Amino acid sequence: MALEEYKGVFTFAQQVDGKLDGIAFELIGKGKELAKDLGVDVSAVLIGHNVEGLADQLAEYGADHVILVDDPELETYRTEPYAQALAGVINEFKPEIVLVGATAIGRDLGPTVSARVKTGLTADCTSLEIGDFPMEAKPGVEQKHGQLLMTRPAFGGNTIATIACPDNRPQMATVRPGVMQKLEPVAGAKADVIKSTVKIEKNARFVEIEEIVKEVASAADIMDAKILVSGGRGVGSEENFKMLQDLADALGGMVSCSRAVVDNGWMAKDYQVGQTGKTVRPNVYFAIGISGAIQHVAGMEESDLIIAINKDDSAPIFDVADYGIVGDLNKIVPALTEAIKAAK
Amino acid sequence: MKIVVCIKQVPDTKGGVKFNPDGTLNRAAMLTIMNPDDKAGLEAALRIKEANDDVEVTVLTMGLPKAEDVLREAMAMGADKGILVTDRVLGGADTWATSTTIAGALRNIDYDLIITGRQAIDGDTAQVGPQIAEHLALPVISYAEEIKVDAAAKTVEVKRQYDDRYHMLKVSMPCLVTALAELNEPRYMTPGGIFDAFDKEITVWGRNDLKDVDDSDLGLKGSPTKIAKASDKVRKGAGEKVALDPKESVDYIMSKLNEKHVI
Numbered sequence: 001m002a003l004e005e006y007k008g009v010f011t012f013a014q015q016v017d018g019k020l021d022g023i024a025f026e027l028i029g030k031g032k033e034l035a036k037d038l039g040v041d042v043s044a045v046l047i048g049h050n051v052e053g054l055a056d057q058l059a060e061y062g063a064d065h066v067i068l069v070d071d072p073e074l075e076t077y078r079t080e081p082y083a084q085a086l087a088g089v090i091n092e093f094k095p096e097i098v099l100v101g102a103t104a105i106g107r108d109l110g111p112t113v114s115a116r117v118k119t120g121l122t123a124d125c126t127s128l129e130i131g132d133f134p135m136e137a138k139p140g141v142e143q144k145h146g147q148l149l150m151t152r153p154a155f156g157g158n159t160i161a162t163i164a165c166p167d168n169r170p171q172m173a174t175v176r177p178g179v180m181q182k183l184e185p186v187a188g189a190k191a192d193v194i195k196s197t198v199k200i201e202k203n204a205r206f207v208e209i210e211e212i213v214k215e216v217a218s219a220a221d222i223m224d225a226k227i228l229v230s231g232g233r234g235v236g237s238e239e240n241f242k243m244l245q246d247l248a249d250a251l252g253g254m255v256s257c258s259r260a261v262v263d264n265g266w267m268a269k270d271y272q273v274g275q276t277g278k279t280v281r282p283n284v285y286f287a288i289g290i291s292g293a294i295q296h297v298a299g300m301e302e303s304d305l306i307i308a309i310n311k312d313d314s315a316p317i318f319d320v321a322d323y324g325i326v327g328d329l330n331k332i333v334p335a336l337t338e339a340i341k342a343a344k
Numbered sequence: 345m346k347i348v349v350c351i352k353q354v355p356d357t358k359g360g361v362k363f364n365p366d367g368t369l370n371r372a373a374m375l376t377i378m379n380p381d382d383k384a385g386l387e388a389a390l391r392i393k394e395a396n397d398d399v400e401v402t403v404l405t406m407g408l409p410k411a412e413d414v415l416r417e418a419m420a421m422g423a424d425k426g427i428l429v430t431d432r433v434l435g436g437a438d439t440w441a442t443s444t445t446i447a448g449a450l451r452n453i454d455y456d457l458i459i460t461g462r463q464a465i466d467g468d469t470a471q472v473g474p475q476i477a478e479h480l481a482l483p484v485i486s487y488a489e490e491i492k493v494d495a496a497a498k499t500v501e502v503k504r505q506y507d508d509r510y511h512m513l514k515v516s517m518p519c520l521v522t523a524l525a526e527l528n529e530p531r532y533m534t535p536g537g538i539f540d541a542f543d544k545e546i547t548v549w550g551r552n553d554l555k556d557v558d559d560s561d562l563g564l565k566g567s568p569t570k571i572a573k574a575s576d577k578v579r580k581g582a583g584e585k586v587a588l589d590p591k592e593s594v595d596y597i598m599s600k601l602n603e604k605h606v607i
Contacts (some may be wrong), residue, residue, distance in 0.1 A: 016506075076511075077506075079474070079483075079484055079485075079486070080483065083478075103507060104486075104487055104505065104506045104507050105506065107470045107471075107486070108470075108474055108484075108486040108487070110471070111439065111469075111470070111471035111472075111473075111474040111475045111478075112474045112475070112477070112478050112484065114440070114471075114475070115440065115443065115474070115475040115478035115479060116478055118440075118568075119440075119568055120438060120440060120567070120568030120569035121439065121440075121469075121471060121569070122569055123439075123467070123468065123469035123470065123471055124468060124469070133570070133572055134572065135572050135573060149572055153468075154466065154467060154468060155355070155465075155466055159363075159574060159575065159576055160574070160575060161571055161573065161574040161575075162571070162572040162573040162574070163569045163570065163571060163572060164569070164570050164572045165568050165569050165570070166570060167568065168568040204483065204516070205481065205482065205483040205484075206483070207483055207485060207513045207514065207515040208513065208514045208515070209511055209512070209513060210501070210512040210513065210514050211511070211512040212509060212510075212511050212512075213509060213510050213511075213512070214508060214509040215508055215509055215510070227606070251606070251607070283606065284601070284604070284606055305600075305604055305606070306583075307597060307600065309593075313585075313587070318582055318585050319582045320582070321582065321583055321585070322583035322584070322600075323583055323584055323585075323586075323596070323597070323600050324582070324583065324584065324585035324586070325585075325586055325587075325588065325593045325596065325597065326585065326586070326587040327587065327588065327589075327590060327593050328590065331590035332590050332593045332594060332597075335590055335591065335593075335594045336593075336594045336597055336598070339594050339595075339598050340598070340601075340607060343598065343607055344607070
């Protein structure tokens with residue numbers, strides 16, 4: 001089949017226990033932008049069992065169509081039946097772009113499906129756009145238009161690379177959660193549901209689930225917070241984080257942290273920002289006693305406003321902060337909390 | 345029982361990153377280590393070997409000729425055999441071409457369990473393990489935090505990590521498992537192990553030793569993904585930096601928060 005016969009942007013609508021993950025909406029938001037540039041529609045691919053009820057939510061966040069694969073074998077995520085479902089949908093509908101969240105599920109499903117349909121996959125993208133490949137016209141080299149250009153950090157955040165997939169379809173990417181923007185939901189939108197004809201077939205590659213153990217989830221997710229008060233090694237102790245919590249409470253925000261804090265056992269990994277933690281983009285990010293290692297910066301540099309407090313004048317965090325204060329956090333933070341309370 | 349552990353020699357990203365003019369990595373110019381997730385996978389295999397009779401652990405890597413070093417390190421830790429897949433035509437491979445190559449090498453040997461690291465610290469893709477499994481039509485379990493083998497029943501039990509939960513999964517061998525660095529604390533090489541490692545033979549395979557693989561699926565040419573641009577990361581510039589006493593600092597922050605309508 002000719003490449004140009006592949007049409008449309010498909011996004012994987014990740015759900016667990018019948019609840020859609022935020023990444024499902026983020027991918028639709030980005031997908032709409034790409035689809036607009038290409039003059040095509042966005043279809044959310046919903047895979048599970050008894051999940052049709054989620055389709056309208058996907059429409060509210062902008063999906064033009066919802067492609068449904070419903071089967072009892074899809075009740076709980078397992079690589080093989082989900083790969084059959086997504087690869088089946090790709091073979092049935094021939095989309096030109098397929099976006100999957102770079103989650104613990106998507107980073108298993110994506111590679112399996114891309115190998116199955118024989119196309120490329122770019123991992124953990126932080127930026128996607130439609131453009132030309134090669135990006136600059138070169139004599140003697142065909143320049144293809146309307147290509148998906150996928151940008152991702154590599155080598156521990158030291159470099160960024162932009163990748164294209166010019167000769168295979170679909171163009172596939174896994175997308176880092178928390179980076180793309182969801183659209184404002186349109187209440188009451190109704191989904192155009194298309195039922196896929198894909199059938200799940202049991203084979204020797206199915207694994208058996210013996211037990212599912214849910215770990216105590218934190219009440220709120222730092223990726224959803226509008227204001228983050230983030231602490232690093234410089235905060236000094238677990239007890240001193242109370243100071244940061246007070247500031248976060250006064251601002252209606254949450255406390256997050258750097259890897260050093262997790263390594264010291266002061267906070268749980270759920271609250272860690274950075275390359276090996278979460279990527280956040282709050283309205284305001286306070287970096288308090290955080291030196292600003294490249295791996296940390298990779299997870300927070302997209303924040304709208306970054307305010308850093310650090311006693312070390314040469315801390316690299318000041319290179320990314322909009323406002324940097326060289327000073328003693330133990331004195332500044334409590335006084336700031338009081339000032340904010342007084343201002344309200 | 346035969347275990348194959350796929351390992352990768354990776355640039356130590358702390359030492360800086362160097363590129364070729366075509367945008368691919370200049371691996372020859374960088375310091376290297378055994379990829380941490382792979383090392384945890386190797387350690388898991390060595391522990392299975394210690395706990396069971398008749399287990400043979402083979403380490404396999406694809407890379408430049410100097411990747412032999414990482415096989416020697418693995419053998420000094422206790423691996424029995426080493427296979428190096430190296431050929432000029434394999435250079436510049438993306439995850440599709442890499443997994444195709446490694447699958448082509450694995451088709452030459454017997455295995456019950458293949459272990460790979462979840463991801464390598466240079467590419468951070470986590471794609472090669474599941475893609476090898478796909479090419480070999482094996483069941484795959486990614487993100488393993490624990491691996492238990494029942495040699496008699498020919499099954500593997502794996503603790504598979506997700507964002508807010510884990511699954512205990514059971515699968516029949518042959519199968520492929522990708523290991524997280526959290527799996528264990530890898531052992532060090534022993535002086536005796538280092539000595540022995542240099543007596544053990546390493547098998548070197550090139551393009552012609554790969555089974556059931558098309559030329560069009562190998563190397564830079566066989567890679568569906570192409571690098572359009574690679575560069576050092578451009579960061580947004582530094583903003584204002586001030587050194588004030590605590591009270592002035594608070595006033596300064598308050599004025600900025602007001603300006604941005606945060607309060």
